[in-house]
Amino acid sequence: MNQRTQGGGRRGPRDGAARQDRVAVVLYTADLRVHDHPPLRSALAEADLVVPLFVRDPAVDAAGFASPNRLSFLADALADLDAALRERGGRLVFREGPLVAEVLAVAAEAGADEVHMAAGVSRFAAEREERLRRELESAGRRLRVHDAVCTVLAPGAVTPSGKDHFAVFTPYFRRWSATAPRAVGGAPRRVPVPDVGSARLPSPKVARRSPGLVPGGESAGRERFRRWLAGGVDDYEDRHDDLAGDATSRLSPYLHFGCLSAAELVERARRHGEAGAEAFVRQLAWRDFHHQVLAARPAAAFEDYRGRGDRWRGEGPEVEAWREGRTGYPIVDAAMRQLRHEGWMHNRGRLLAASFLTKTLYVDWRIGAAHFLDLLVDGDVANNQLNWQWVAGTGTDTRPNRVLNPLAQARRFDPNGDYVRRWVPELADAALPGGRVHQPWKAADGERPDYPDPVVALDDGLARFRDARGLD
Structure with a gap:
C-alpha cells in the first residue's frame, strides 16, 4: 500500500477526556466510495473507530472547481456514500467551511491521532495537503496520504x-x-464511527444546468x-x-x-x-x-505545456455560437448541445468541438476548457485541461498542427447523420446525409430549416491557423 506519513504526532489520550479507543479520520475528497478504498482500509486496520469525513470547502468554489452539474452529482454521491456507511454501522460526517479548520475541529472532537486521505495531483490539491499537514503536525497529529487511490x-x-x-x-x-x-480491496464489513457532530448532507435535488444529468454515487x-x-x-x-x-x-x-x-x-x-x-x-x-x-507540471492547468508562440483570438460572436451549438457545422453543434443537455459529451465529439474552436476559429484553448469545466460533470482539471492542450497543439500531441475537418469527421463517425439529427432537431427532416453541411439546407418539404450559415469557411479557418503557426 503506497502511503506517505507526514507529521510526528503523539499517540494516546488527548483533548481532556481519557480515551481507550484509537480514532482516525478518513478525509474524503474525490474518492467517494467504500470499495477498494486504501485510506479507509488502512484506518480501519489501525484504529478502533473511524470518522469518515467530507468537508464542503468554499475554497473549491472560489477556485472555479464547483459547478451546478458537479454539485448535483456530488450530492447524489454523498448520499450514496452515507447510505453505504450506514449499512456497515457507520455514517458520513459532513462539515461546511475551510477544509483545514474543519478537519482540525473534527480530529480534536473525536480525539483522532491520524487523518488519512487520498493524494491529489493539482496545484490546489498539493497546497491544500501541505496546509493540512502543517496544521495537523502543530496540533500533534499526523497526516497519512495514500497514493493510487484515484x-x-x-x-x-x-x-x-x-x-x-x-x-x-x-x-x-x-x-x-x-x-x-x-x-484491489473490497468493501469493509463494518465502519464503527464515534459520536461526532455533522451538518445535514446537501440535498440531491440541488440546482443543475443539464436536465439529462446521470445520477451520481458508487x-x-x-x-x-x-x-x-x-x-x-x-x-x-x-x-x-x-x-x-x-x-x-x-x-x-x-x-x-x-x-x-x-x-x-x-x-x-x-x-x-x-x-x-x-x-x-x-x-x-x-x-x-x-x-x-x-x-x-501543475502550471499546465492554465499555461501552455509546450508553447507554440500562438496569438490566440479571444471572446466574440463566433465563440458564443460555438457555446450555443450554432456554428453551422452540425457535427460540432450536436456535440455542444449534447454537452449542454447531459453535462457529458462523447469523446469523439470533445475532440471535434475542441479542434473547431482552437484550430478552425483559432480561439484560446483556455476559453474552451473553461466552458467544458462549467458543464461537464466529469470536469477533471488533469484530463480536461490536458486534453484541450493536446487538441490545441500546445500539449503532449506529437502532431501539434493537426486539424480535424468536421465534414470528413462527420462522414466517418456519423455517416447516416443519426447523431446530428438526435441533437440538432431542426435538421431532423433534412434530406441530406449527416456528413454534408454546406448551405443552403433543403428540408424534406423543400423549405430551409432554421439553421445558421457556417460562422467561418473551413478553408479560411485553416489558412488563418497555418498563418498564425507560421506553417506556410
Whole structure:
C-alpha cells in the first residue's frame, strides 16, 4: 500500500477526556466510495473507530472547481456514500467551511491521532495537503496520504530515465502496462464511527444546468459498469468512436468523483479478457498519463505545456455560437448541445468541438476548457485541461498542427447523420446525409430549416491557423 506519513504526532489520550479507543479520520475528497478504498482500509486496520469525513470547502468554489452539474452529482454521491456507511454501522460526517479548520475541529472532537486521505495531483490539491499537514503536525497529529487511490498507478510510479514524467503517451503506456498496480480491496464489513457532530448532507435535488444529468454515487456507477462489462465492452474497440451508437462506458463522471476505483476497473476488465476490454484499459491509462503530467507540471492547468508562440483570438460572436451549438457545422453543434443537455459529451465529439474552436476559429484553448469545466460533470482539471492542450497543439500531441475537418469527421463517425439529427432537431427532416453541411439546407418539404450559415469557411479557418503557426 503506497502511503506517505507526514507529521510526528503523539499517540494516546488527548483533548481532556481519557480515551481507550484509537480514532482516525478518513478525509474524503474525490474518492467517494467504500470499495477498494486504501485510506479507509488502512484506518480501519489501525484504529478502533473511524470518522469518515467530507468537508464542503468554499475554497473549491472560489477556485472555479464547483459547478451546478458537479454539485448535483456530488450530492447524489454523498448520499450514496452515507447510505453505504450506514449499512456497515457507520455514517458520513459532513462539515461546511475551510477544509483545514474543519478537519482540525473534527480530529480534536473525536480525539483522532491520524487523518488519512487520498493524494491529489493539482496545484490546489498539493497546497491544500501541505496546509493540512502543517496544521495537523502543530496540533500533534499526523497526516497519512495514500497514493493510487484515484488512479491505477500513482503519478511518478513510472518515469523515463533522468526525467520526472513521461511527455509522450506511447512509451508511458508500455511502462504502465508492464507495471503491476496495487492490490484491489473490497468493501469493509463494518465502519464503527464515534459520536461526532455533522451538518445535514446537501440535498440531491440541488440546482443543475443539464436536465439529462446521470445520477451520481458508487451504487449507480457499479451498476453501470456491471451492465457495460456484461454487454458493451466486447465491441468497444470497434465502436468507441461511433457517435450515434453511444458505445462508450460513460463511466467518466464516476471516475472523476472516485465513486469507482480505476484500479478495480482495470482488474475486472483484464479478467474479462476481450479485445474491447483492453481498448478500455488503454483509455484508463490515458487518464493516468494526464494525471502524471499535471502532477509534474501543475502550471499546465492554465499555461501552455509546450508553447507554440500562438496569438490566440479571444471572446466574440463566433465563440458564443460555438457555446450555443450554432456554428453551422452540425457535427460540432450536436456535440455542444449534447454537452449542454447531459453535462457529458462523447469523446469523439470533445475532440471535434475542441479542434473547431482552437484550430478552425483559432480561439484560446483556455476559453474552451473553461466552458467544458462549467458543464461537464466529469470536469477533471488533469484530463480536461490536458486534453484541450493536446487538441490545441500546445500539449503532449506529437502532431501539434493537426486539424480535424468536421465534414470528413462527420462522414466517418456519423455517416447516416443519426447523431446530428438526435441533437440538432431542426435538421431532423433534412434530406441530406449527416456528413454534408454546406448551405443552403433543403428540408424534406423543400423549405430551409432554421439553421445558421457556417460562422467561418473551413478553408479560411485553416489558412488563418497555418498563418498564425507560421506553417506556410
